Each structure stands twice: as C-alpha cells, then as structure tokens.
Amino acid sequence: MDYFGLDDDERVIAETAEAFAAKRLAPNALEWDRTHHFPTDVLREAAELGMAAIYCREDAGGSGLRRIDAVRIFEMLAAADPTIAAFLSIHNMCAWMVDVYGSEEQRSTWVPRLASMESIASYCLTEPGAGSDASALRTRAVRDGDHYRLDGVKQFISGAGTSDVYIVMARTGSDGPKGISAFIVEKDTPGLSFGADEEKMGWSAQPTAQVILEGARVPAANMLGGEAGEGKGFGIAMNGLNGGRINIAACSLGGAQAAYDKAANYVADRQAFGGSLLDEPTIRFTLADMATALQTSRTLLWRAATALDDGHPDKVELCAMAKRYVTDACFEVADQALQLHGGYGYLREYGIEKIVRDLRVHRILEGSNEIMRVVIGRAAAGRARASA
Template sequence: MDAATPAAAQFELNGDQRAIQEMTAAFAAEKVAPYALEWDKERHFPSDVIRETGALGFGGIYIGDDVGGSGLGRLDAVLIFEALAAACPGFSSMISIHNMAAWMIDTFGSEEQRQRFLPAMTSLEWLASYCLTEPGSGSDAAALKTRAVRAGGNGSDYTLNGTKQFISGAGDSDVYVVMARTGDDGPKGVSTFVVPKDAPGLKFGPAENKMGWHMQPTRQVIFEDCKVPAENLLSGEGAGFRIAMAGLDGGRLNIAACSLGGAQSALDKALSYAGERVAFGKAINQFQALQFKLADMEIELQASRIMLYTAASKLDRKAHDAGKWSAMAKRFVTDTCFDIANDALQIHGGYGYLHEYGVEKLVRDLRVHQILEGTNEIMRLIVARHLIGR
C-alpha cells in the first residue's frame, strides 16, 4: 500500500487505520489474489473465502458493535474495499453490497430486527444481497413495480410479486433486502422488506453471462406470491425510497474504492511489465512517451484517491455536502480508474489481451462500476442539482 502514502499523509490516517490497511492487504494477498484469475475463468463464487472475512470484521464494517459489527467509519471502509479490490474487484464489491444491506437494517430496523438479523450477518454466517433494480427501472428507481400486499390473518404477512434484475449474489445469499411497492406510484409508495432465502415463493433466474465480475453470480430475484412476515418490514410502509437513497451515498464510495484498488493493481502490473519488456534494444519504460503515460496514470490515481478519501471523511462527519461529494467521487473515480486500467492493458500490448496477465480482467471488472450504484450520468445530475439548488 505504499502508493497510498500521499493520501494517508493528507488525511493523517491513524495507527488503527494503517493496521486495517495492512491486515486487509495481507488477507487479500494470501486468500484472494492467487485464485482470482481461476475464479474468473471458472465463474466460481468463493463464498467460503468471503465468509472467512467475517472473522476480520468485514461482515459489518460500519455496523454497531452490540450486534457484532466493527463500528468503523466510512473512511475505514474505503481503505478495506480498496485493499481487497487490489486483489479482485469483484470479491471486494460483493462484500460492499453485503455491508450496504446490513447497514440498512442497522440504521432503519427496530431493535428487535437488529438483534434478529444482524449477528448472523456481521459474522457472515448469512450473506446478504440488495434488491432495488428491476427490468424496467434502473436509474428511475422510484418507478419500480414489485408489489407487496398485506395478507394472512390480521395482516400478519405480505405477499410480494415482481422481479428484480442484476442482483449480485442472488441464489447464494441468505438474506435479501428488497424494495417493493406498498402504495401508489412514486417514491412515497415504496417500502423495504428483509426476505430470507427460504421464503415461500422466492425464486431465482439463471446466472447472467456477464462481461466482468465473473466470480460472483448475478441473477434475477423473482417473487411469485412470496410470503414475508409483516415483522420483516423496515421503518413502516412508505419509508423504502428514503432508505434506498440513504444507502447509496455509502455504496457509491464503496464501489469507487473498488475501482481505486483495481486501478492501483493495473498500474503496478504496467510498471512491472514496462521495466521488463525490451523493444529496440532497451526496456520500454525508457521511452519518454511511455514515461509520460505512466506519470499521468499515477497523477490520476492519486487525484482519485484524494477525492475519494475526502468524500468518505465528509460522510463520516455528516457534512452538509456529503451527498454531492459522494456523487462526485463515484463519477470521477470510477471513470478515471477504468481509464487507468485500460491504459495498463495498452502498455502490455498484445499480452494485455491475454487472461493470464490479469489486466484484461481488471478492465472487464471495473467497467460495470460506471453503471451501478447510480450511473455516472445520474451522478452528474445529482451534482448539477446541488449546484443549482445552492
């Protein structure tokens, strides 16, 4: 993590935060990096290794310690996801999604719900997925169609019908935090439910054949008269859209951190290759054109790191402009870091296109970060509204 030093100095990371970086990097180097290409090639979901991170506190990074969480801040979380993503962005992003789902229960659930769900989630005995996007509603999240209707004696249950699209971990996760419509069209009619995997009527589509993130399954989550106890509703009817939007600020920082870690790995690979590859009688890193390219990659990487750490610090402090900074960091970091990974592939020439060098995997994995947690076009819209509203 030497490349993190400038940002570390800027934000005066304390001893505990440096220890978090070192612990995470050591775990990733031993348990993730040696197997990432194989997982990608075989489309293998290493749920056993993901669950191992529960012992490190990664199942509830910013969850209360009374339910087994680590009680850390958003900057701490960014350091963890960045270090994990240097080994495999898809691995890191799955843990990020789990943490976002757990945070929603921790923040908006009743004390009974927190005690019922979170201890098994923070230990990663239970893995969680988040279900917002639908086949016809992505960026327009308030237009979702999945519906929940009161059923059972005295309204003791809800019946859910509908389909969620692009759900990471679907079919393998144990818990699903689901946004469903309980009222009229629009944001005020959306509610949030915690749905266990064994809920009657919960089904899953086939695994999607994706460009990247091959190591984690992505499927539709299908509700066909799915029965969910009313006690699994978070914060009452109509609170769902507010819960979803509140979770996205942190989720955007997390996915930006996954891009940052992947881009750092890509730059490291490019530096190593450029020092070894000989052309026209000398190592290619001796050519000024390539030196300028490497310098620009480093400048852009450090700018991304500083912007992301700034945004995370603002969210920790609950600064009034934290939402704007989360959107800015997500847009800037995911776009910039994808470009860095793509430049690293170009530096490798034809070898960059081969799976065994690991660079093309990083390009494929980082591309989706520009889409999820709100597309980067939506990030621009959020920033513009902050500016105009000001």
C-alpha cells in the same frame, strides 16, 4: 496504498485487509473468474476479520469502523480481486441498512448473522423497467393478515440464488418514492425464486440473476423498521447507496492501482528499440497521467468518505462526485495498463484484462455515472440559485 497521514490504528486496518487479500484473494482470483466460482467460504473468512459489517455498530456485532476505514479496506481487497471486493461492498450496504433502519428486534436478529456472514445478503432495488429511475419500481407488497404478499421481479441482483437474505424494495402505497417500503426476505420464503445466472462481461466470480417474487409471503414483522418503516424504503435505499457509491469507487481504485503496478513493472523490464521501455518519454508521460489519476481519485474518495462520516451537508453530492470521477478515471487507468502490456495485456494469464472487465460495470451500477452528473448538477444549480 499511500499510507501518508494514517495513524497507527488506521494503518493496521488497511494492512490487515491488504494481507488477507494477498493471501486469500490474489492467488485464486483468475481461477475463480475462469470457473465462475463464488467463494462463500472465503467471504466468511473476511467476516471473521470484521469485513462484513464494517460500519455497523458494535453492540449488534458490527465492527464499528468509519466510512473512511471502509474505503481503504475495499481498495486493498479490490487490488487482489475487484469482483469479491465489490460483493462485500454490497453485503456491507445491506448490513448497514438493517443496523440503522431496522427495529431493535431486527438488529439483534440479523446484524450478528450478517456480520459473521452466516447469512449473506443481496440488495434488491433495480427492476427490468426501473434502473436509473428507481422510484418507478413496480414490485408490490400487499398486506395479507400478519404477512405481506410480494409480487415483482428484481433485475441484476448480485448473489441471487446464493444469498440467504434479500433486502427488497417494494411498493406498499401510491406511485412515487413515498409509496416504497423495504423488506427483509429470507431465501426459503415460499414464492421466492431466481432466474438463470447471467453471462456477464466481468464479475464472473459472483452470481447475478433475477429475483422473482410470485405471491411471496413475508412476515409483516420483516418490514425494515417495523410498521414505522412503511413508506420509507426509497429513502433507506438511497442512503444506503451513498456508501455503496464510495465503496464501489474504492473497488475501482484498488483494481486500477493493481493494474498500474503491473504495467509499471512490465515496462521497467521490457526491452524495445534498443533500451528499456521505461526510458521512452511517451511511456513516462502515460505513467505520469495514470499516477496522477490514481492520486486524484484517492483524494476525492477520502474526502467523500469523510463527509459521509461527518454528516456534511454536501455528502450526497460528494459521494456522487467520487463515484463518477473515480470509476471513470480508474477504468481508463486499467485500460491504459492493458495497452502498455501490448498483446500480453489481452491474455488472461497476465490478469490485466480481468481488471478491465471487472471495472467496466462500476460506471453503471450504484447509480450510473450519467445519473451522478444529474445529482451533482442539481446541487450546483441549487447553489447558483441561492447565491444569485
């Protein structure tokens, strides 16, 4: 990371994440990927350093940091292992949703457990028939005395089967976004089960599966926000995704920076055509484009994170811009880093192909990049109409 402009506290936060990633993630990342091992013990070590409830309030056990701090943390973690960094991003999103939208009882009960990762959390919005069109979700919650009975299936859920708590969006009212509420569903809830672990292109060190709800009885007290939270679940989910989008962009940036560094070192050492590859103009041009993409990505990402911290009117658009641009640009950087390695880049032991596999999904999740263009275009059209 370029530490230019960071004050002492900001530098310590970033360096702490960098040191943890270098010691606990980087040496194990390839083995975890190969064996599909989900290192919950290491996640809890990250939690001990305050990385599990980064921007949750301190009175409930959170770290009380800003979004700009969070994206720097996730960049550092992802430089060592994008898979584990991305899961921590999802967990942090869930913790924030409980901290901001939960009742005082929910906050005091759950945020300390999420902050320590005594309870690991998963975010459950996507369904087999409701991905980008999330407001069309069909999972239903029907009141049954002092419980709700939940029926439905959630798709592509990171941590499914391993996580201890699931933030589930379900329909309590009519069709459309206003009929959706959010629930805190514990792993041992009767009627809750999980599909088989998906075989994925990347993110092999974290489980991904369906979350299946078949008459799952959830206490009414577990509706996020209590009774006042009924019908607010879609807005809660979307607000959570603003942070999720910049966090996953930060994970792309960290992975791409690591790939760039590997590639630059490789071409500096590699001899071909009677000299160093680094002396070839085409190689230098490629590195120039990659370096420019990384710096541009970091600038836009930090701008979006600051907008989210400040509650800027354009925060949704800026988060969408950062997510779309950074995940696209950084995937291309990682792919080009593989190309610069030639055939060696295709070998697992060099670590480049893992970064490419891991970063590819970032262009799809937390709102596909096509949907990000819809969000950005809608905002641009609104400004154009207002000024016409």
